[in-house]
Amino acid sequence: MTSSSAPVRQASVRAHNLALVLQTVANSADPISRASVAAATGLTRATVSALVDDLIAGSLLIEVDPAPRNGAGRPAAGLRTAAIGPAGLGLEINVDYRAACVVDLTGAVRHRLVEPGDQRPVDTVAALAALARLARRARDLAEADGLTLAGAALAVPGLVAADGVIRVAPNLGWQDVTVGDLLDGLPVTVDNEANLAALSELGTGGLPPSFVYISGEIGIGAGIVLDGTLFRGVRGWSGEIGHIAIDPDGPACRCGARGCLEQYAGQEAMLRAAGVTTVAELAEADLTRAGRALGTAIATVVNLLDVDTVVLGGIYAPLLPRLRDGIAVEIERRVLTADWSPVTLRAAALGPDAAMRGAAGAVIRAVLDDPAAWLARS
Amino acid sequence: MTSSSAPVRQASVRAHNLALVLQTVANSADPISRASVAAATGLTRATVSALVDDLIAGSLLIEVDPAPRNGAGRPAAGLRTAAIGPAGLGLEINVDYRAACVVDLTGAVRHRLVEPGDQRPVDTVAALAALARLARRARDLAEADGLTLAGAALAVPGLVAADGVIRVAPNLGWQDVTVGDLLDGLPVTVDNEANLAALSELGTGGLPPSFVYISGEIGIGAGIVLDGTLFRGVRGWSGEIGHIAIDPDGPACRCGARGCLEQYAGQEAMLRAAGVTTVAELAEADLTRAGRALGTAIATVVNLLDVDTVVLGGIYAPLLPRLRDGIAVEIERRVLTADWSPVTLRAAALGPDAAMRGAAGAVIRAVLDDPAAWLARS
DNA sequence: CTCAAATAATTCAACCAATAAACAAATCCG
DNA sequence: CGGATTTGTTTATTGGTTGAATTATTTGAG
Known part of the structure; x- marks a missing residue:
């Protein structure tokens, strides 16, 4: 029930180890030798050679010129993922x-x-x-x-x-x-x-394997990454953070409830409340209010999922410097474990192309x- | 990075298939034959026989008398998990x-x-x-x-x-x-x-592979089960639902924040607010108020994780009939997808022994x- | 009562993939 | 130039699954 319910045959072993070798090469910044792949994966050099042969034949990997050598020994042939394929x-x-x-x-x-x-x-x-x-x-x-x-x-x-x-x-x-x-x-x-x-943000590197990405647009959505894998939920609609209740008696939301996060930190709600037309015109007070609401929601997410990193994207990415204090106040107050393990807030590294590149x-x-x-x- | 980073050798294949066979037997209500295990798992009968031999030798499985037969053919030897071992x-x-x-x-x-x-x-x-x-x-x-x-x-x-x-x-x-x-x-x-x-609740059967268990005691905690596996979070303290913010200006909580769920639906808070000493004395109005707070928190969890089943344990289990309406109101209002896919609320099947039995x-x-x-x- | 059909389980040769160890290749360094 | 060193390949071995044939045990038809 817990572990996967499919039998494992020899072909599965090969499939798994092919992926292991390919990913080891893909995750390496520089071209990497077969011997280094073997050392990194725990497979033998012979096995890695055989697997690499298959991957090169299928144009998933290519051999490149030997990297500049350091010590003695036969120079290694470098491996990289193929740019044609x-x-x-x-x-x-x-x-x-x-x-x-x-x-x-x-x-x-x-x-x-x-x-x-x-x-x-x-x-x-x-x-x-x-x-x-x-x-x-x-x-x-x-x-x-x-x-x-x-x-x-x-x-x-x-x-x-x-x-x-x-x-x-x-x-x-x-x-x-x-x-x-x-x-x-x-x-x-x-x-x-x-x-x-x-x-997409996960792919840029530099992020831990578990984090939550919050995208602020007209609506507010979240992508939950746990252990390097996107968590989609039972039916596929996890991460609907925009309708977390911030104040049960707050302003009415188009979803029918009251006091949803979107009514405090959504793009349209922020502009309407401040009486301006672009986010650039928002005043500090407006952003503090939105930041506190966002911080309250983030605190809830962190208390529930125990992630230590939150990435802010969409309109929040450029606004993060001005939102940060408001968010931090609520995280400090509401995250139960904030004393021992701080929550890291980051602006998204990729701009508006993030979703398309993620696809x-x-x-x-x-x-x-x-x-x-x-x-x-x- | 995504897939597991360990190499697979033949021994891992055997280990995996041993687990597969053992779990197939363990999950079967009645004694099950080797042939049925083979059919259920996709392994061959020969392989299953070999694996079962090992499991019997290690006293993880035992052979029991043939189950009552229906058609023609050699009767099957039944397999069950061993009660000594x-x-x-x-x-x-x-x-x-x-x-x-x-x-x-x-x-x-x-x-x-x-x-x-x-x-x-x-x-x-x-x-x-x-x-x-x-x-x-x-x-x-x-x-x-x-x-x-x-x-x-x-x-x-x-x-x-x-x-x-x-x-x-x-x-x-x-x-x-x-x-x-x-x-x-x-x-x-x-x-x-x-x-x-x-x-422990998962083990009783009858629950979907993903659900959230909420335990009401003096504090309120949640156990998050995703795909049949306990989700512990990065550092091990996921599920701290008791300090989800219900009302940012609500009563002060011992955690230092205001308006935490625990202040509305925690055992002590409920008794104090109602001025009584046992949960049995709580009036409908008290339970409705607690139920609405609980429902708001549950709505947040469901919006975030997209689980469709919530199990209520601890003091909530016996109180569920009286809490249900209050909870349902908020779920109906706040769960974005409540229209298409209802959230199932259940009382925990196991009583106070649940945690110990789960251990x-x-x-x-x-x-x-x-x-x-x-x-x-x- | 006997024999064919059916189902269960085991045996055995073949195959596949990883391993270990030996070997060949290519470089550095004294 | 020759030993040291590291890379990559070759070869025999091992472990594990598979598939086909075989044995075992029952039902049911004639």
Whole structure:
């Protein structure tokens, strides 16, 4: 019941160790030798050699010139993830733009297409058709580079069920939308933008394996990463932090309840309360109030999940210096364990592209997690 | 980085499949044949036979008389988990009692020892010495039955760090307590009582693989079970639901903040507010108020984690019929997805023994999860 | 009563993947 | 130039699953 319920055969062993070797190479900043991979993984050099042969044959790895040597001994052949081979297509539909990007196995963004324009007046069929055109353009660009798309992922600002149906995307006005076949049979997974942005931040490195990413836009969403894996919840809609109750008698929220976080720290609510039109005009007092509400919500999340790092994205990233004090006050007061282990607040490293890059990254990650499946396809 | 970073060798394959077979037998209500295990797991009958031989030799499984047959063919030999073999020792220290129980591989509670008495005046050294005596009595009883303790686990009402140190147990007045060697070298793990009670409820069956268990005592704690596994958090103190903010301007809490859940739905706070001395005397209005606070907190948890089942234990279990309406009102209002997927509220199936049984169960589960380690010990 | 069909469990050769140890290759350094 | 050193490959061995054949034990039909 607890452990996975699938039998393990020899093929699974190979699949697992292929992934292990590939990821070891992918996570290494510099080209790495077979011997170093063996030392890092605990496998023998012979086994690593055999696995690397397969990975090179499947164009997941390439051999590069020997790195500059330090001591004696035969110089090592360097290994790197291949820049030609599988690639991930990241897609995004948001309130005021449509975008696509192609990321290769090295993590490099090879192509980036953005089509600005308010998506709200567009009906879902037309929007999906336009997205499909954009996706095909991106694929053509990728193929011209010698890349093969391993899959695609789409980021949307809304609740996505486990089966990929967009249950509701309030700011797009969408409800129960099924994303069809965008790319002639290439599988497209759909996910919440905050979830994918969180994955994207994880991929930048420098973050612990467990953290919460909070994205402030019109709505407020959170992506929860536990042990390096996105936590989606039972049905796929975890992280709905925007409707945490801050004050049971607070202002009415469009969700029907009162005093939700969104009414204190959501973009529209902040601007309305301050009587201004851009976030740049917000005064310190406004930001302190929003920060305290945000801090209260963060304290709740930390008390519940025991994460020690919170990454703030969306409009919160540039505002963090001015929000920080308000947030810190409530964390200090309300996080039970704040005395022993402080909570680290960080601004997101990636800008508005985070969700789209996270989507592409999710595809790449799937290849890194199961290279055997990719090899079997070639 | 995402997938586990350990190499897989053939021995790991065997270890995994041993666990798979053992768990398949353990999860089956009736004795089950080797052929059925093969069908259920996807392994071949030959492999299952070989694995079962090892498990029987290590007294983890026994063969029982053939089950009553239905059709033609050679009758199957039934397999069950052995009632003599490894056993788990569950221990608990709480405000007004000390307890131990012995659970065998079948899940049966073989012995149960409870020593009532207020533990608070007792200093930690004396308390741990008394606990050690109790543990040895339980071990002697187990050994007289032909059982061998595979380990022990201790449930405490407080924050337990990942290394097993009890950081703080407010109601015991403990701080930074290290549980030493209670049983001559037998490893003793320490965990929060709500965490272990949650595991215990999971073991009763009938619950989905992801749920949250909320234990109401003087404090309020939660055990978070995701995908059949206890979620402990980065440092081990997840689930501190008692200090979720209900009202930022509410009554002061002993934690230093204001308006914590504990001040609305904690046992002491409820009694104080109602001016009574037992929970039985609480009036409907008192319970409605507590229920609404609890419902607000539950809504937050559900919005964040997307679990669809909440189990209420401790004092909440018997009070649930009278709390339910208050809770449901807030869930209905505040859980974003309440329309599509209702939240199920349940009273805990196990009474005050839940934590102790969960502790013993955790030991048993460790054997079920890695029988190879147990076999290597014999 | 006997024999075919059916189901359970075991035996055995084949296969696959990792390992260990020996070996070949390529460099550094004295 | 030759020993030391490190990398990478080769080869025999080991451990574990598989699949097919075999044995075991029952039901049910003739």
